[in-house]
Amino acid sequence: MKKNIVLIGMPGCGKTSIGKILSEKINLEFYDVDKYIEEMTDELISSLFKKGEEYFRDAESSAIKEICKKENIVISTGGGVIKREENIKELKEKGKIFFINRPLENIINDIDTDSRPLLKDKKSNLINLYNERYELYKKYSDVIINNNLDLHSVIDNIISNINR
Template identity: 55%
Template structure:
């Protein structure tokens, strides 16, 4: 069984959706940022103090390691798509789902604490969306809009996953 890999903007709902998916499928849930913090015994903000390039290198190592797992739900950090090697690793055994949430909805309720690229100026979310939006679309296997209830979004992803794995829903 392939992994379910969630990509998308910070604040799009990857972690919350991923946890529900994992529960419904009885798969392990892994948040890449949590994994990085645990492995490095530092917060993402602390790691970012060494620069974004340093963080992206650490993130790539984590993605490479996590991509080897089987039948897990992986919630990636919003910038995972910035390094193509991450996408190649994630696609080896994963179905990549882009959680696309309208940018205005993200801006209205995003918690910028713990998000180094947004903490100084939450308006950076628009810049990030312009930069990353095309990459999310380019690298995903399927795009799911986060504009309805979480249950509907999860059911939509489960249907896509079942079709990909030739399962009955």
């Protein structure tokens, strides 16, 4: 396999949890784009958002470019990575993109909106983000993985789709 495995989807869909377990299971290095941005900028995501969403998106695009120089890795992206086509181009160049499609009601029931800058204090913001982004996730993904089962079933489904 010469491709990266890229996970996209809504905040709270399971990208990071799935990515960590998947990378261990198939013995590839794992990159969480948000953590990478925090290390790269020496600032928390919430602090970057305080400077404006565009400021954060610029940092995100820089991080994507850096991470995409690597091969044979698992990448968990932030939920808004699809807002810039340049990010998707970078990710697709060496990667296969998996949309982790988790039912919105499941996300709403267990996401901590207070820790997510774009969802701060309002679950209705999550619904708005879902409506704004869902078609983009579908458009940019190579494979749609439904996350309505246990994580290990989801991961097995990704593994079976990696080399197709």
